[in-house]
Amino acid sequence: MKSYCEEAEADVLGSLLTAIVRADGDALVMHVGEKPYVVAPTGPVELSSRPLTLDAVSGMLGQLLPSEGRAALDELGAIEHELPRGVSGSSDRFTVVAARGGDDIWIEVRRHRKAAAPGVAVPAVPPADVQPPAEPSPLPSPAVETATDVPDQAAGEAEASSEEAAVPGEQAAAVAPAPAVFETVPEEAIEPAPPARSAEAAVSSSGAAVAVEEPAEAAPEPVAGVAEAPFGVPAPPVEPPVAPRPEVRVSESAPVTREPLFDAFERPAEPASAAPEPIEEPAAARPERVEGKVERQAAPVVEPIPAVVLPLARNTLRSEASRVSASPRLAGIDRLLRLAAARGANTLYLMSQSRPAVRVDGEIAMLEGERALTAVEVESLLLDLAPERSREALENGEGTEWMSEVPEVGRIRCQSFRDHRGPGGIFRIISARPASADQLGLSREIQALAAEPEGLILVAGPRASGKSTLVSAFVDLVNATRSDYVITIERQIQFAHEGRGCLISQREVRGDAGKVAVMTRGALRENPDVLVIDDLRSPEVMGIAVDAVAAGHLVIAAMPAHTATAALVRLIDQAAPDRRKQVRLTLAEGLRCVVAQVLLHKSSGGRVAAREVLLNTSAIANLIAEGRVDQLPLALESGRKHGMAPLNDALAAFVQSGVVDAREAYRKAYERQAFVAVLRREGLDTSFLERLA
Numbered sequence: 001m002k003s004y005c006e007e008a009e010a011d012v013l014g015s016l017l018t019a020i021v022r023a024d025g026d027a028l029v030m031h032v033g034e035k036p037y038v039v040a041p042t043g044p045v046e047l048s049s050r051p052l053t054l055d056a057v058s059g060m061l062g063q064l065l066p067s068e069g070r071a072a073l074d075e076l077g078a079i080e081h082e083l084p085r086g087v088s089g090s091s092d093r094f095t096v097v098a099a100r101g102g103d104d105i106w107i108e109v110r111r112h113r114k115a116a117a118p119g120v121a122v123p124a125v126p127p128a129d130v131q132p133p134a135e136p137s138p139l140p141s142p143a144v145e146t147a148t149d150v151p152d153q154a155a156g157e158a159e160a161s162s163e164e165a166a167v168p169g170e171q172a173a174a175v176a177p178a179p180a181v182f183e184t185v186p187e188e189a190i191e192p193a194p195p196a197r198s199a200e201a202a203v204s205s206s207g208a209a210v211a212v213e214e215p216a217e218a219a220p221e222p223v224a225g226v227a228e229a230p231f232g233v234p235a236p237p238v239e240p241p242v243a244p245r246p247e248v249r250v251s252e253s254a255p256v257t258r259e260p261l262f263d264a265f266e267r268p269a270e271p272a273s274a275a276p277e278p279i280e281e282p283a284a285a286r287p288e289r290v291e292g293k294v295e296r297q298a299a300p301v302v303e304p305i306p307a308v309v310l311p312l313a314r315n316t317l318r319s320e321a322s323r324v325s326a327s328p329r330l331a332g333i334d335r336l337l338r339l340a341a342a343r344g345a346n347t348l349y350l351m352s353q354s355r356p357a358v359r360v361d362g363e364i365a366m367l368e369g370e371r372a373l374t375a376v377e378v379e380s381l382l383l384d385l386a387p388e389r390s391r392e393a394l395e396n397g398e399g400t401e402w403m404s405e406v407p408e409v410g411r412i413r414c415q416s417f418r419d420h421r422g423p424g425g426i427f428r429i430i431s432a433r434p435a436s437a438d439q440l441g442l443s444r445e446i447q448a449l450a451a452e453p454e455g456l457i458l459v460a461g462p463r464a465s466g467k468s469t470l471v472s473a474f475v476d477l478v479n480a481t482r483s484d485y486v487i488t489i490e491r492q493i494q495f496a497h498e499g500r501g502c503l504i505s506q507r508e509v510r511g512d513a514g515k516v517a518v519m520t521r522g523a524l525r526e527n528p529d530v531l532v533i534d535d536l537r538s539p540e541v542m543g544i545a546v547d548a549v550a551a552g553h554l555v556i557a558a559m560p561a562h563t564a565t566a567a568l569v570r571l572i573d574q575a576a577p578d579r580r581k582q583v584r585l586t587l588a589e590g591l592r593c594v595v596a597q598v599l600l601h602k603s604s605g606g607r608v609a610a611r612e613v614l615l616n617t618s619a620i621a622n623l624i625a626e627g628r629v630d631q632l633p634l635a636l637e638s639g640r641k642h643g644m645a646p647l648n649d650a651l652a653a654f655v656q657s658g659v660v661d662a663r664e665a666y667r668k669a670y671e672r673q674a675f676v677a678v679l680r681r682e683g684l685d686t687s688f689l690e691r692l693a
Contacts (some may be wrong), residue, residue, distance in 0.1 A: 012063050013083065019047055020111050021090050028109040031338070032057050034408060057105045064096045064107065073100055077343045077360070080369035083109075097369045099342040106342040108335075333381045337409045337427060339367060346429050346494075352378050352422030361607045362464060362599065375422030382416055382425050390416075394423070401510075411496060434472040434495035442473065445643035446595060446613065450477035455592040456549045459558040460567035466599050466609055467558040468494050471534055474556050478502060484529035489520050491535055502530075513538030520544050524553070533557040539574040546575070546583050549590040562670040563647060564594035564614035565632040568624065588625035591616040596647060598668045600660045608659060610668070612647035615639065648675045652682055662688050 020028050023045045025038035032054050037044040061070060065081050073079045078099040085093065093112040098105070336356055340348040343365075345358035352375040356367045373381075382394055385404050393400040397418050404412045411430040416423065437447050449457050457474060461467045472495040478486060479502045486504045488497075497504045509519045516533075517540045523531060524544070536542050536559040548555050561567035568587065575583040594614040599607045614620065619635050636646055651669055654660035662685065669675035679686050 012060075016109060017083070017090070017094055020094075020109065021092070026111050026113075030057055030060060030107040030109075031342075031408065032105050054105070057107060060107060061098060061105065064109070065098065073098055076368065078339070078368045097339075099339050104342050104344075106338060333385050333427075334406050334409070336367070336370075336381075337406050337412065337429065340427075341409050341429055343367075346431070348427040348429070349424070350378050350381060350427070351419070351424040354421075361601070361605075378425065379423045382414075382423060385412070385414060385427075386416075397423070411493075413492065428492075428494070430494055430496055432496045432498070434476045434497065435469055437473050437477055440470065440473050440609065443613070443643065443645075445615065446593070446611075447477060449593050450474055450481060452554055452592050454549070454552045454554050455590045456545070456587070457554070457556045457592050458564075458567055458571070458594045459556070460561040460564060460594060460596040461558075461598060462560065462562055464599070465597055467560075467597075468534055470595065470597065470609075471532060471556055471558050472497075475504070475530075475532060478530055479504060482529075485526075486530040486532065487523045487526065487528040488532040489516065489523060489534065490532075491516070513541060517541050517544060524548055524551075528553065530554045530556065535559070536571070539576075542571055542574050543576075543579070543583075546571075546586050550586045561596065562598075563633075564596045564612050564636070565629065567594055567596060568614075568632065569629050572627075572629065584625055584627060588616075588621040591621075591624070598647070600651075600654065600664050600668050602659055603661055604659075608654065610647060610650040610654060610660075610665075611645065612636075612650065613643065613645045615642055615644055617642055647671075648678045651675060652678045652684065655679065655684060656682060662686070 016028055020026075020038055023038040023040045025040040025045065027039040028036065028047075029039065030036045030052055033051050035049070035051050036047045038047065061073070064083070065073065065079070069079055069081045078097070081096045081098075083094040083096060091114045093114070095110050095112065097108045097110060100106075336350075337348055340358045343358060343360055345360045347359040349357040349359070349364070350373060351357075353372055355372050356370050357364050358367060359365075379394065383391055385406075386394055386400075387402055387404070390400045390402045394416055399415070399417045401413070401415045404414055406412050409429060410432045413428040413430060415426045415428075417426070418424065459467050459470050459474075468490075475486065475488065475495075475497055478484065479497055479500050481501065483501045484503075486502050488504070488506045490506060490508050491510070493506055493508050497506065507519060507523070509515050516535070517538065520531075520533060520541060521544060531545075531548055531553050533541065533545055533555065534557075536545060536557045542559075545555050545557050559567055559570065561570055568591075571587070572580055572583055593616065595611055596614075597609045597611040599609055602608050614632070614636055616624075617635075617639060619639070620632065623629060623631050623635060633646075636644055640649075648669060648671065651660075651665040652675070655662045655665050662679070666672060666675065666688070676686055676689065
């Protein structure tokens with residue numbers, strides 16, 4: 001006996017899979033903060049009017065994945081799991097792909113349709129026990145009674161139904177009854193019968209016509225191979241079940257005649273010589289006509305067949321546009337971007353003949369559950385996201401860049417390229433939620449800098465050390481605590497700031513240092529309260545930043561340097577010789593803080609920042625003004641009581657707490673011998689040095 005919990009889980013799982021099958025969908029997507037929906041050929045089908053909460057999606061994980069699957073998801077960040085068969089009542093196979101990044105959970109239940117056998121034609125043949133007469137004997141021609149006053153709706157149904165042709169025999173097929181008025185068609189209207197289509201009219205051997213009836217819902221059973229209809233006429237493929245047709249009855253006493261084929265939207269010819277009058281149908285009930293004249297191939301001329309009944313003809317061509325639904329595994333660049341964002345990645349990589357990859361915590365990882373993409377598939381994904389102006393460059397194999405907005409992900413910077421294997425693309429996710437000061441673990445001394453009305457806050461660090469993230473956290477603090485005009489000059493916008501207390505203008509400049517300098521000067525003419533420069537590389541831009549500090553602006557700037565002392569030395573040395581004294585005096589008065597940081601991999605996964613903090617005390621200001629910057633490390637060591645922190649102290653603290661391995665901290669230390677001395681002073685194990693030697 002199943003427990004109550006097992007039955008409840010089966011009911012929920014069955015409901016989810018049934019929802020996919022009923023919508024004829026390919027996948028069911030559930031994401032925290034979004035409404036669940038089914039990816040169907042006609043578009044997304046929402047299953048709820050309210051977005052899913054974290055508890056709801058977490059509960060779904062508990063029912064869709066076993067305990068070991070949930071543990072793997074927590075450890076790896078993404079997992080694919082195959083669901084048991086038969087839960088939905090469908091023969092299709094279902095898998096679950098789940099990704100998790102903190103409180104952001106994304107679940108996709110994918111449907112793998114069972115491959116259908118290729119369609120075969122159903123031969124329209126009489127039963128084995130009914131044989132056509134070898135030599136048909138001439139009989140009196142009973143009159144054919146044909147429905148002429150069929151209601152408009154019945155005429156529309158007749159057009160949508162399968163075309164019939166008469167064959168000899170005694171087999172009867174059912175037709176749903178419909179009201180009809182009958183009249184006699186003259187003998188001159190006889191024409192050869194068209195090829196048999198989907199149903200057969202039968203006539204008794206005595207020549208009396210039998211009413212044709214056909215089950216309304218029955219569909220013919222596929223038969224392997226292709227057979228021929230009676231008298232050598234090939235039978236075309238059988239069409240799917242259609243709406244019922246008007247009933248056609250034949251009188252046993254009237255002479256047999258044949259009527260010509262006519263369009264289903266017009267009446268048959270009257271006995272008189274007058275031309276037929278078209279039936280005017282309501283616009284809403286009239287089906288779409290097929291442009292152009294359709295020529296029908298008449299059957300070979302044969303001897304008259306007794307009591308042949310012809311149904312109302314219809315046009316066999318339809319103007320329906322075929323609906324092609326691409327696989328969600330290939331057709332969704334937005335799906336790949338959502339999966340990357342859910343894993344906490346900031347970059348998605350697509351390369352020909354390779355699986356999609358992401359950069360998480362500075363390291364490249366392949367997306368689980370995704371196969372290698374061909375060159376054609378990569379190019380298709382790029383074209384799906386590229387604007388019109390970039391598509392020509394993509395089709396010509398040229399590299400190009402553009403910005404795009406993806407729902408539920410945010411702004412994406414896209415860059416295409418082509419290598420020896422084919423096209424590729426790099427998609428950098430611009431987060432709309434910059435990291436807060438609390439999330440980064442900024443000290444009170446660092447957070448207090450955002451309240452400074454003027455001066456210079458300098459952020460330093462080597463490549464890929466999180467400088468842009470730290471600068472963005474300063475802007476977020478200013479935005480939350482002040483009411484100022486903020487202008488940012490960025491080579492690449494990575495975090496989008498929505499104005500709260502401040503008016504923020506983010507400006508991206510692509511090009512050499514000359515363009516950066518021009519844009520920075522232009523920004524200063526707007527008299528901003530806070531000027532943010534994310535890269536002080538050139539001497540010209542450094543000089544503009546120092547002048548802005550002297551003019552009374554608060555400048556937040558970043559530059560590549562390993563330590564706080566190295567950053568100040570570079571800032572002074574980049575100035576022209578005749579300006580260096582003025583630069584030192586400006587820095588001695590206007591410098592507020594230098595924060596130098598490096599990123600380290602934690603032992604438990606993820607990354608953490610170790611920071612060196614240099615505050616501008618009177619002792620520091622004197623050393624800068626006098627040009628004795630080489631003595632700043634000693635002043636930094638003695639400034640711990642003011643909130644200063646040497647980088648080696650921060651590295652040793654992480655090693656002592658077990659957050660970071662000693663070898664990782666040693667590799668990121670700029671002054672390694674001094675770092676080893678700090679470890680020994682704190683009584684920490686330094687035997688790892690022997691293994692590194």
